[in-house]
Amino acid sequence: MSVFESFGLRKVINASGKMTALGASAVSDEVAEAIKQASQDYVDIDEMMKYAGQVIAEYTGAEDGCPTCGAAAGIAITVASVITGNNLTLIERMPDSEGLKNEIIIQKGQQVHFGATIGQMIRVGGGKVVEVGSANKVEADHIEEAITDKTAALFYVKSHHAVQKGMQPIKTMMEIAKNHNIPFIIDAAAEEDFQKYIKMGADIVIYSGGKALEGPTSGFICGKKEWMEVCRKQYKGIGRPMKIGKEGVAGLITALKQYPFKEDNAEEQIERMTKLCQALEEVKGLKCTIKQDEAGRAIYRAQIEVDADLAGATAEQLLHRLETGNPAIYLRHHYVNIGILAVDPRPLLKGQEEIIASTIKSILKEEQLT
Structure with missing residues (x-):
């Protein structure tokens, strides 16, 4: 039983x-044992979070990482980060971003529902959602023309939930972001390749820890070091009510270390x-x-x-x-x-x-x- x-x-x-x-995934015996041991012991949380960032970086090829309680939390934390930067006063102010550079551009066909909506998670982080194009057709010009001095990031959703035709590809959106010196974020929650988008040049990538990774209920963000430091700092702000515990981080780290040995x-x-x-x-x-x-x-x-x-x-x-x-x-x-x-x-x-x-x-x- x-x-x-x-x-x-x-x-x-x-x-x-x-x-x-x-309940997402059923974890391996090794992950379950790590969760059990962590739940019965103590750790310096800040030290653990930084170590987890190093492990995430090792297995994603990114400069650094940030563990989360799930990919949805990763969206909110990431959005808050590109709005606030390292400013603690602004971090403590989120999700009130009035007057700040807070617009997040997303293709209309990727504004999907996954149990909640992508748009709501963006708003939780203080972002103002700017949808471009139509549900089945987005031109590069739609993205270019939506960029203003209020644009905080371009956001791409790689998901089976999203419209698969008529959207601009990652490469195009990434080039537009780079040309305008705007952070490019990819929500790749259920994707299996944890290195692909970092290699392509994304600034920030968000994954679930409980889907392809088969870890505990968790998530992780990876990307440029400057952004990952800010993401971890969001736990002094909007990240606080969505914090991941020591057990989740221990399980996540263990699952990441096992992942390269998983067979197709x-x-x-x-x-x-x-x-x-x-x-x-x-x-x-x-x-x-x-x-x-x-x-x-x-x-x-x-x-x-x-x-x-x-x-x-x-x-x-x-x-x-x-x-x-x-x-x-x-x-x-x-x-x-x-x-x-x-x-x-x-x-x-x-x-x-x-x-x-x-x-x-x-x-x-x-x-x-x-």
Whole structure:
């Protein structure tokens, strides 16, 4: 029995992904042990934060880093940093940035909702959101023409949630930022390559510690040393209510040190999802195929298309039955409104794809008999 079941909570099978709403990742034994030991000991927090910055720098190729309690906190802290600089009075004033250089330019198709909105996180940090272009089309001129003497940074969101067509690429936006001597920030929360954007020349990059890294609930910022020092200083300001504890930092550091040794398991993902599709191939009303992640990451999911007339239930009805059962089975449901569900193999424990297939069969059999 899991600790959550001992609390009286339902068992969860997470086939949705590294989702915050489901607890993000299940950590390794080494990370769990680091969290346990840290929780039972003491440390100088400032010294720990600086050390964590060095570790983040080592594994990202950046000059320095700053641990956070999550990527969303990373957005707020980063935005506050480019507005306040190293000025403690301004740091203590945030998010009130009236009269300061506080405009954050973002492409309209990247102003997304991830559980909260990107715009709200920017505002929490004192930023004024300036959307440019349209949801499916942004020209370089839109970005150039939005720059004023109030522009504090250009902000790019690398996410499967964002519109993938019609946006200006990172390279273009980065060049515009450099030409105007404006900080360029990338929110790469769920990305797997922790060095890519630093190598490209980004000033500041934000990651989740609980997604691709498979660390505890945490996040980290990496980039130019001057900005990372200011980011850490935000813990005297808006960072205070979103501070990360010693346990989270210890787990984050341990996960970062393990990350280079993680093996690419794309073949295993495809194999497991192929077996799932084979188990569902004769179920009336279902079509199951393997699809790569929309943002181009090495993630291969089983996509289940539900024909409600043949299956006896809509995708929404099937999803509801799965989520309200015990165990509760959570599938990826970004396209449930058009009859598509998906199974993400990364968070699945051994054999859980078989439970998912048998449960789907059982539910649809019931629906077709009623």
